[in-house]
Amino acid sequence: MDYSTLQIFSYVAYSLIDSQKMNKLEHKSKKCIFIGFSKGVKSFRLWDPKIKSSFTSRGVVIDKESML
Numbered sequence: 001m002d003y004s005t006l007q008i009f010s011y012v013a014y015s016l017i018d019s020q021k022m023n024k025l026e027h028k029s030k031k032c033i034f035i036g037f038s039k040g041v042k043s044f045r046l047w048d049p050k051i052k053s054s055f056t057s058r059g060v061v062i063d064k065e066s067m068l
Contacts, residue, residue: 009034009035009036010033010034010035011033011034011062011063011064012031012032012033012034012062012063012066013031013032013033013034013044013046013060013061013062013063014029014030014031014032014060014061014062014063015029015030015032015046015055015057015059015060016028016029016057016059016060016061017029017030029061030048030050032046032047032048032049033046033047033049034046034060034062035047035054038056041056042058043056043057043058044056044057044058044060046060
């Protein structure tokens with residue numbers, strides 16, 4: 001088994017936003033909480049505290065230095 005992709009739950013994660021839906025002055029990512037991995041696909045499960053909803057994303061950067 002390859003454990004190199006495992007991450008610690010509840011870390012701060014930044015999910016990339018689709019650039020076609022935004023103008024050039026908006027943020028390119030949104031701050032979320034990493035809650036796990038999606039089953040059957042190569043993506044991360046994230047929690048958005050602003051809209052209180054979970055979603056999946058492949059374009060994620062996990063900040064290992066800070067926690068919420």
